Amino acid sequence: MGTGKRGLITAAVAVVCAVTVLAAPGTAFAAPAPTPSPTPPPVASVTRTAPATNAELEAVRQRLEELYHDAAVATDAYNAAEEKAEQQSAEIVSLAKKIVAGRERLAELKRRAGAAAAAQYRTGGLPPEAQLALSDDPAAFLDGAGRILQGERAAKAMLGEMTRTQADLVQYAKDASAQWKRLEANRKAKAAARQKIKKRIAEAEELQKRLQKEEKERLARLERQAAQRAQTAWLGSGALSGNTAGASEQGARAVRFATAQQGKPYVWGAEGPGSYDCSGLTSQAWASAGRVIPRTSQAQWDQLTRVDVEDMRPGDLIIYFPDASHVAMYIGDGQMVHAPRPGRTVTVAGAGSMPILGVVRPDA
Template sequence: MGTGKRGLIATAVAVVCAVTVLAAPGTAFASPEPSPTPGASAPPAPGRDLEAVREQLDELYRAAARATDEYNAAEEKADRQSAEIVELAKKIVAGKERLKKLKDRAGAAAAAQYRGGGLPPEARLVLSDDPQEFLDGTGLVRQGHHATKGLLGELTRAQEDLEQYAEDASAQWKKLEAGRKAKAAAQKKIEKQIAQAEKLESELREEEQERLAELEQEAARKAQAAWLGSGVLDELDAKASEQGRKAVKYATAQIGKPYQWGAEGPKTYDCSGLTSQAWTSAGRGIPRTSQEQWKRLRRVDVREMRPGDLVIYFEDASHVGMYIGDGAIVHAPRPGRTVTIAGAGSMPILGVVRPDAG
């Protein structure tokens, strides 16, 4: 892509940042303080107060984002554990059926031995009308003893397998219960943080809310401008892979849909719900949470990223967006916002990962 075109699109992204209220925290920029009236005490600086409010809101929503990752991780584990319990239950049912059949066979073998027992072999030889027939029969009995011994060994192994399946199922059930508690605790955290943020915002007057939005826009715009000014896009011209194009197409088609924590679509999304579903639609399953996406997907240099790559934000990897090219991402910001396009540098970047690496 030519430098001129890239510059135009980068400028357009900056404009988007200016007119869109971005969710993420950025550098603080307080509004200038009003000049004091002669002979009167200076009023409190509304910009500075609102900047503190903005920082408090950022921290509340960041805490909610971290708790959302905890919730999503617990939910993902619970799904895996439930599936494992189902498989173990199937093995237990099959094991019981196998054990029953083996016990029936062992019972039949024991009955046959009982019917043929009684006299010692020497007495049966003396009383036999046909010694050769007796000797032949003795060989068959010996074979029967070996078969019975093998049957008893198989019976023991089946019993041990069944006991192991039961132990595994019990362990998985305990993990599932622990996961449910973790999920419930994370949900309480999320609801508490969001409720506090919403209460804080509801206490603002209309003009304060407008000024707060301006502060968010200004912080995002300046952060994006500084990122672009670093020259990060100068050599960035990598094209998306086929799967990457599909993922971008899916993600951008969700623009305007509301953010909802724990949601994976199709009507609402959280940040990692959007990216994971976009890549699933492209035929590539990836981890559900932004933290696991950061841990388990291949990392690439920011200067080598291409559309479809995931940009991970903040030191705790609590937010993720999808790079769509020309310095922009599509992401689900936070509660009260919708899926939108933002500047890739409008939030502190931890790193970039590539779902379809290799």
């Protein structure tokens, strides 16, 4: 999280503590506990005298895919909670400013009401109507009648504004309190997601530590072979037959940005410039092209315009897996650029090397 976001949330915390005294104390709020993911049976250790068989390494590869997929899902949840927390903090600050302005306005109205009361006291306590009745000057009577009518209208308007201002202050305080509760809920969601990410990555790292050097090399070959099989099958399906679509101007800029990040490490929750997660890379690439898109892969899938795979063009985003937990940018010729997973760097790979859910176009 950048320093700007931290500053905004810190300001929101300080402001809410000051302004929510206007609202009645509410019921304590707790974020719903995240549904625990079923824990698959452990993969047998392959650290032994005899090298692991291909079947054992394939089981390791599949388990690693599961662990990193769980980490990717949790990363999306973390990023979504982070984005919501930023929005809620900004709303809290906005409400706090409204409360301050409302208090100042209410104080001014009370001052004017007090001044009117003081003026009446100086005239002996007689209301304007009584003073008018005692006047024997016809011109003064008519002039006074007009002034009384204007005064009554002004007083009624001032009382109405005071009532509305007081009601607004109460509502602002209630809104700030509600936003505060939602902010706290998102903080808990972020903490839960963070713990899940760390746990899954730690499990994956521990699993890989058990492998001997030669086994790690064979595992890497198995991973490349699996990706190549998927890519070959995808291209062989005719998904890109006749596709010659070129990038839009913005799409070309986004592609240039994304491909220029090659070699930078994957870090969950990162949005650059030194590291990225998958949706951090795609969102920043399109931001560099002048278009703001949602932060997470799931939000990108939900909110951006969908296009058929056979119609995709460079700059479009390819969403992977049934839960939209991974995203990459299509760069043409059946290739994509993405931030793959922890321990890897931003790289170019076959666009069909993972199960494609669909394609979205940020500049449709």
